[in-house]
Amino acid sequence: MMKKFFSFTLTLFFVQSALAIPEEQPAPFAKPNVIVIMADDLGFGDLSCYGADSFETPEIDKLAAGGIRFTNGYCSASTCTPTRYSLLTGTYAFRTPGTGIAPPNSPAVIDPDLFTLPDVMKKAGYATAVVGKWHLGLGSDAGPDWNGELKPGPLELGFDSCFLLPTTNDRVPQVYVQNHRVLNLDPKDPLWVGKMKPSEDHPTGITHRSTLKMDWSHGHNSTIHNGISRIGFYTGGHAARFRDEDLADK
Structure with missing residues (x-):
């Protein structure tokens, strides 16, 4: 999982x-x-133990079956x-x-x-x-x-x-x-991370769309790594x- x-x-x-415990002393709880x-x-409807039928989550279902499954809960943020x-x-x-x-x-x-x-x-x-x-x-x-x-x-x-x-x-x-x-x-190839393109010819999801494994989406159109355009820009650290x-x- x-x-x-x-x-x-x-x-x-x-x-x-x-912790090391002397033999004559009983082990603590x-x-x-x-x-x-x-x-x-993760939404509650994503897990089969909560009724999802689009896919199965058997390992999580085992945890739910052997533990406590909440039916009413709130998250501090989304x-x-x-x-x-x-x-x-x-x-x-x-x-x-x-x-x-x-x-x-x-x-x-x-x-x-x-x-x-x-x-x-x-x-x-x-x-x-x-x-x-x-x-x-x-x-x-x-x-x-x-x-x-x-x-x-x-x-x-x-x-x-x-x-x-x-x-x-x-x-x-x-x-x-x-x-x-x-x-x-590698200290000879320092890592740089920034908000703006490090150079005019820096490839992005927009400028090099044909090289992408998956098309860019809003926000995910900056530096390309592994054929996927990401949020933000970086160079080096290969x-x-x-x-x-x-x-x-x-």
Whole structure:
């Protein structure tokens, strides 16, 4: 299930830390490991356990059958960044400026001084990790340093480790971030991300439409990567770029 939804999910792992216990002492109550999977733009009618008949979701159905299936629930927002903000902070995103849909070069949206969900779990003795779509910005107010340390980020918000799509798979850059660095980035080929075309001849979905695997749509008409035009512009970092077809293997 994680492989199927990897490019669209934020997955949080909270694993009980192992402690050395003298043999003469009884083992403490074992806390359960906790995994939170947040799917992007998933409606209740998309799952067969909620009556969908266009396709089947057998693995999710097993979770529903063996756990709790909610029949009445509300989401703090209906889109990317603000929903993730609320999940991690426990507050409504609309009460904090700058929590709309984060652009590719967005600095960290969540203040590191806030007490977050991973902070709560660490205080309870858990090791914490986040994998998948982040889309909560990285770096200081000046924006992310794609060729240096991407701080503040998840590690400053209570996570022990992270492996991320920094924005979304339809929004530049198409790279992985592991902890504070872009994975496999060659310093001789620096990564540049921006709002405007880096040069007049920079290929986009509009100017090079015939090269696309799928036609561009509104907003998705900028830098072309892997035959798909994305939101935003970027150049360089070729060794670090992922192929969409390989996302499930990571």
